[in-house]
Amino acid sequence: MRLTATPLIKVNYLGVNLFVKRDDLYPISGGGNKGRKAEYILAKCIAEGCNAVVTCGGAQSNHVRATAIRCKELGIICTIVIHASEPSESNGNLKLLQLLGVKIVYCEMVDVAKVMDAEMAEHAKQGLKPYYIWGGGHCLEGTQAFYDAAFEAHTQAKQHFDLVFHASGTGATQAGLHVGFKKINLATQVIGISVARQNPRGTEAITHSVLEFVNENELDTQLSENIIFDDEFIAGGYEKTNPEQLNVIKSVAEQTGIILDPTYSGKGWYGMQQYIKSGKVKPGSNVLFWHTGGLLNLMATKQI
Numbered sequence: 001m002r003l004t005a006t007p008l009i010k011v012n013y014l015g016v017n018l019f020v021k022r023d024d025l026y027p028i029s030g031g032g033n034k035g036r037k038a039e040y041i042l043a044k045c046i047a048e049g050c051n052a053v054v055t056c057g058g059a060q061s062n063h064v065r066a067t068a069i070r071c072k073e074l075g076i077i078c079t080i081v082i083h084a085s086e087p088s089e090s091n092g093n094l095k096l097l098q099l100l101g102v103k104i105v106y107c108e109m110v111d112v113a114k115v116m117d118a119e120m121a122e123h124a125k126q127g128l129k130p131y132y133i134w135g136g137g138h139c140l141e142g143t144q145a146f147y148d149a150a151f152e153a154h155t156q157a158k159q160h161f162d163l164v165f166h167a168s169g170t171g172a173t174q175a176g177l178h179v180g181f182k183k184i185n186l187a188t189q190v191i192g193i194s195v196a197r198q199n200p201r202g203t204e205a206i207t208h209s210v211l212e213f214v215n216e217n218e219l220d221t222q223l224s225e226n227i228i229f230d231d232e233f234i235a236g237g238y239e240k241t242n243p244e245q246l247n248v249i250k251s252v253a254e255q256t257g258i259i260l261d262p263t264y265s266g267k268g269w270y271g272m273q274q275y276i277k278s279g280k281v282k283p284g285s286n287v288l289f290w291h292t293g294g295l296l297n298l299m300a301t302k303q304i
């Protein structure tokens with residue numbers, strides 16, 4: 001692996017001791033949490049002797065972009081199944097994907113599994129050994145990446161956090177951070193701000209990943225308790241936003257130089273801001289915002 005720690009910075013914000021873990025600067029073009037996951041997932045792919053990959057996502061998926069880039073770095077053949085019709089305009093993550101020259105197959109959402117299976121079979125027919133990656137990089141290796149990342153942040157901060165906020169989607173990022181931070185200090189609470197999913201589905205997905213990881217690594221089941229996935233700030237769903245969230249993105253950029261996006265990190269930060277403003281975060285608390293990226297989503301949207 002070629003992992004280097006992403007920066008941890010301190011920011012003055014609303015009277016709390018706020019740290020920001022800059023995974024938006026993860027060393028892969030476009031950065032973000034999906035780069036961290038791809039690192040671990042493709043290490044497993046290689047360990048299993050595979051030399052081709054099939055995965056899926058939406059047209060602005062950070063997961064498919066990060067996977068495709070990492071495949072190129074490692075010399076692995078990559079096929080991306082996009083569950084959308086081919087857009088007339090190529091921007092953001094899709095622009096990078098096209099530039100990389102990986103095979104892109106567009107299909108309806110209902111056909112994703114069938115098309116992915118067909119692409120796996122196609123690789124095998126060509127004498128390759130293909131590796132299947134779930135959408136979002138949702139798997140044990142993705143959870144492991146963020147379990148390790150919690151220790152990375154703790155080593156950098158040299159202190160415990162009371163609360164950790166981040167944008168949460170398919171759930172492996174939250175699962176890894178939850179178990180990692182609980183392992184470091186049981187009192188630390190990770191709060192995943194949903195970017196789209198509603199409960200109970202969102203919490204169930206994270207719980208599943210947490211238990212899978214805890215069982216696999218024979219960790220104390222206490223580490224799987226108190227999962228908080230907050231679906232209050234989804235603003236209508238995936239890739240949707242509202243004026244309040246857009247204002248927070250603008251004011252954070254103006255006040256701190258940190259760039260957020262409306263699909264992911266802007267929702268996470270907005271949720272954190274609401275927790276602080278409503279008094280749920282005690283003054284003087286040590287708070288960590290895990291910046292999961294989203295710059296290419298920002299560049300692809302006309303909402304802001």
Ligand SMILES: Cc1ncc(COP(=O)(O)O)c(C=O)c1O
Pocket residue numbers: 032033034061062063136167168169170171172173174264265292293294
């Ligand atoms: C920038 C960004 N932040 C957060 C997330 C959520 O990560 P996870 O799917 O692991 O919950 C995603 C998922 O696509 C993402 O691209």
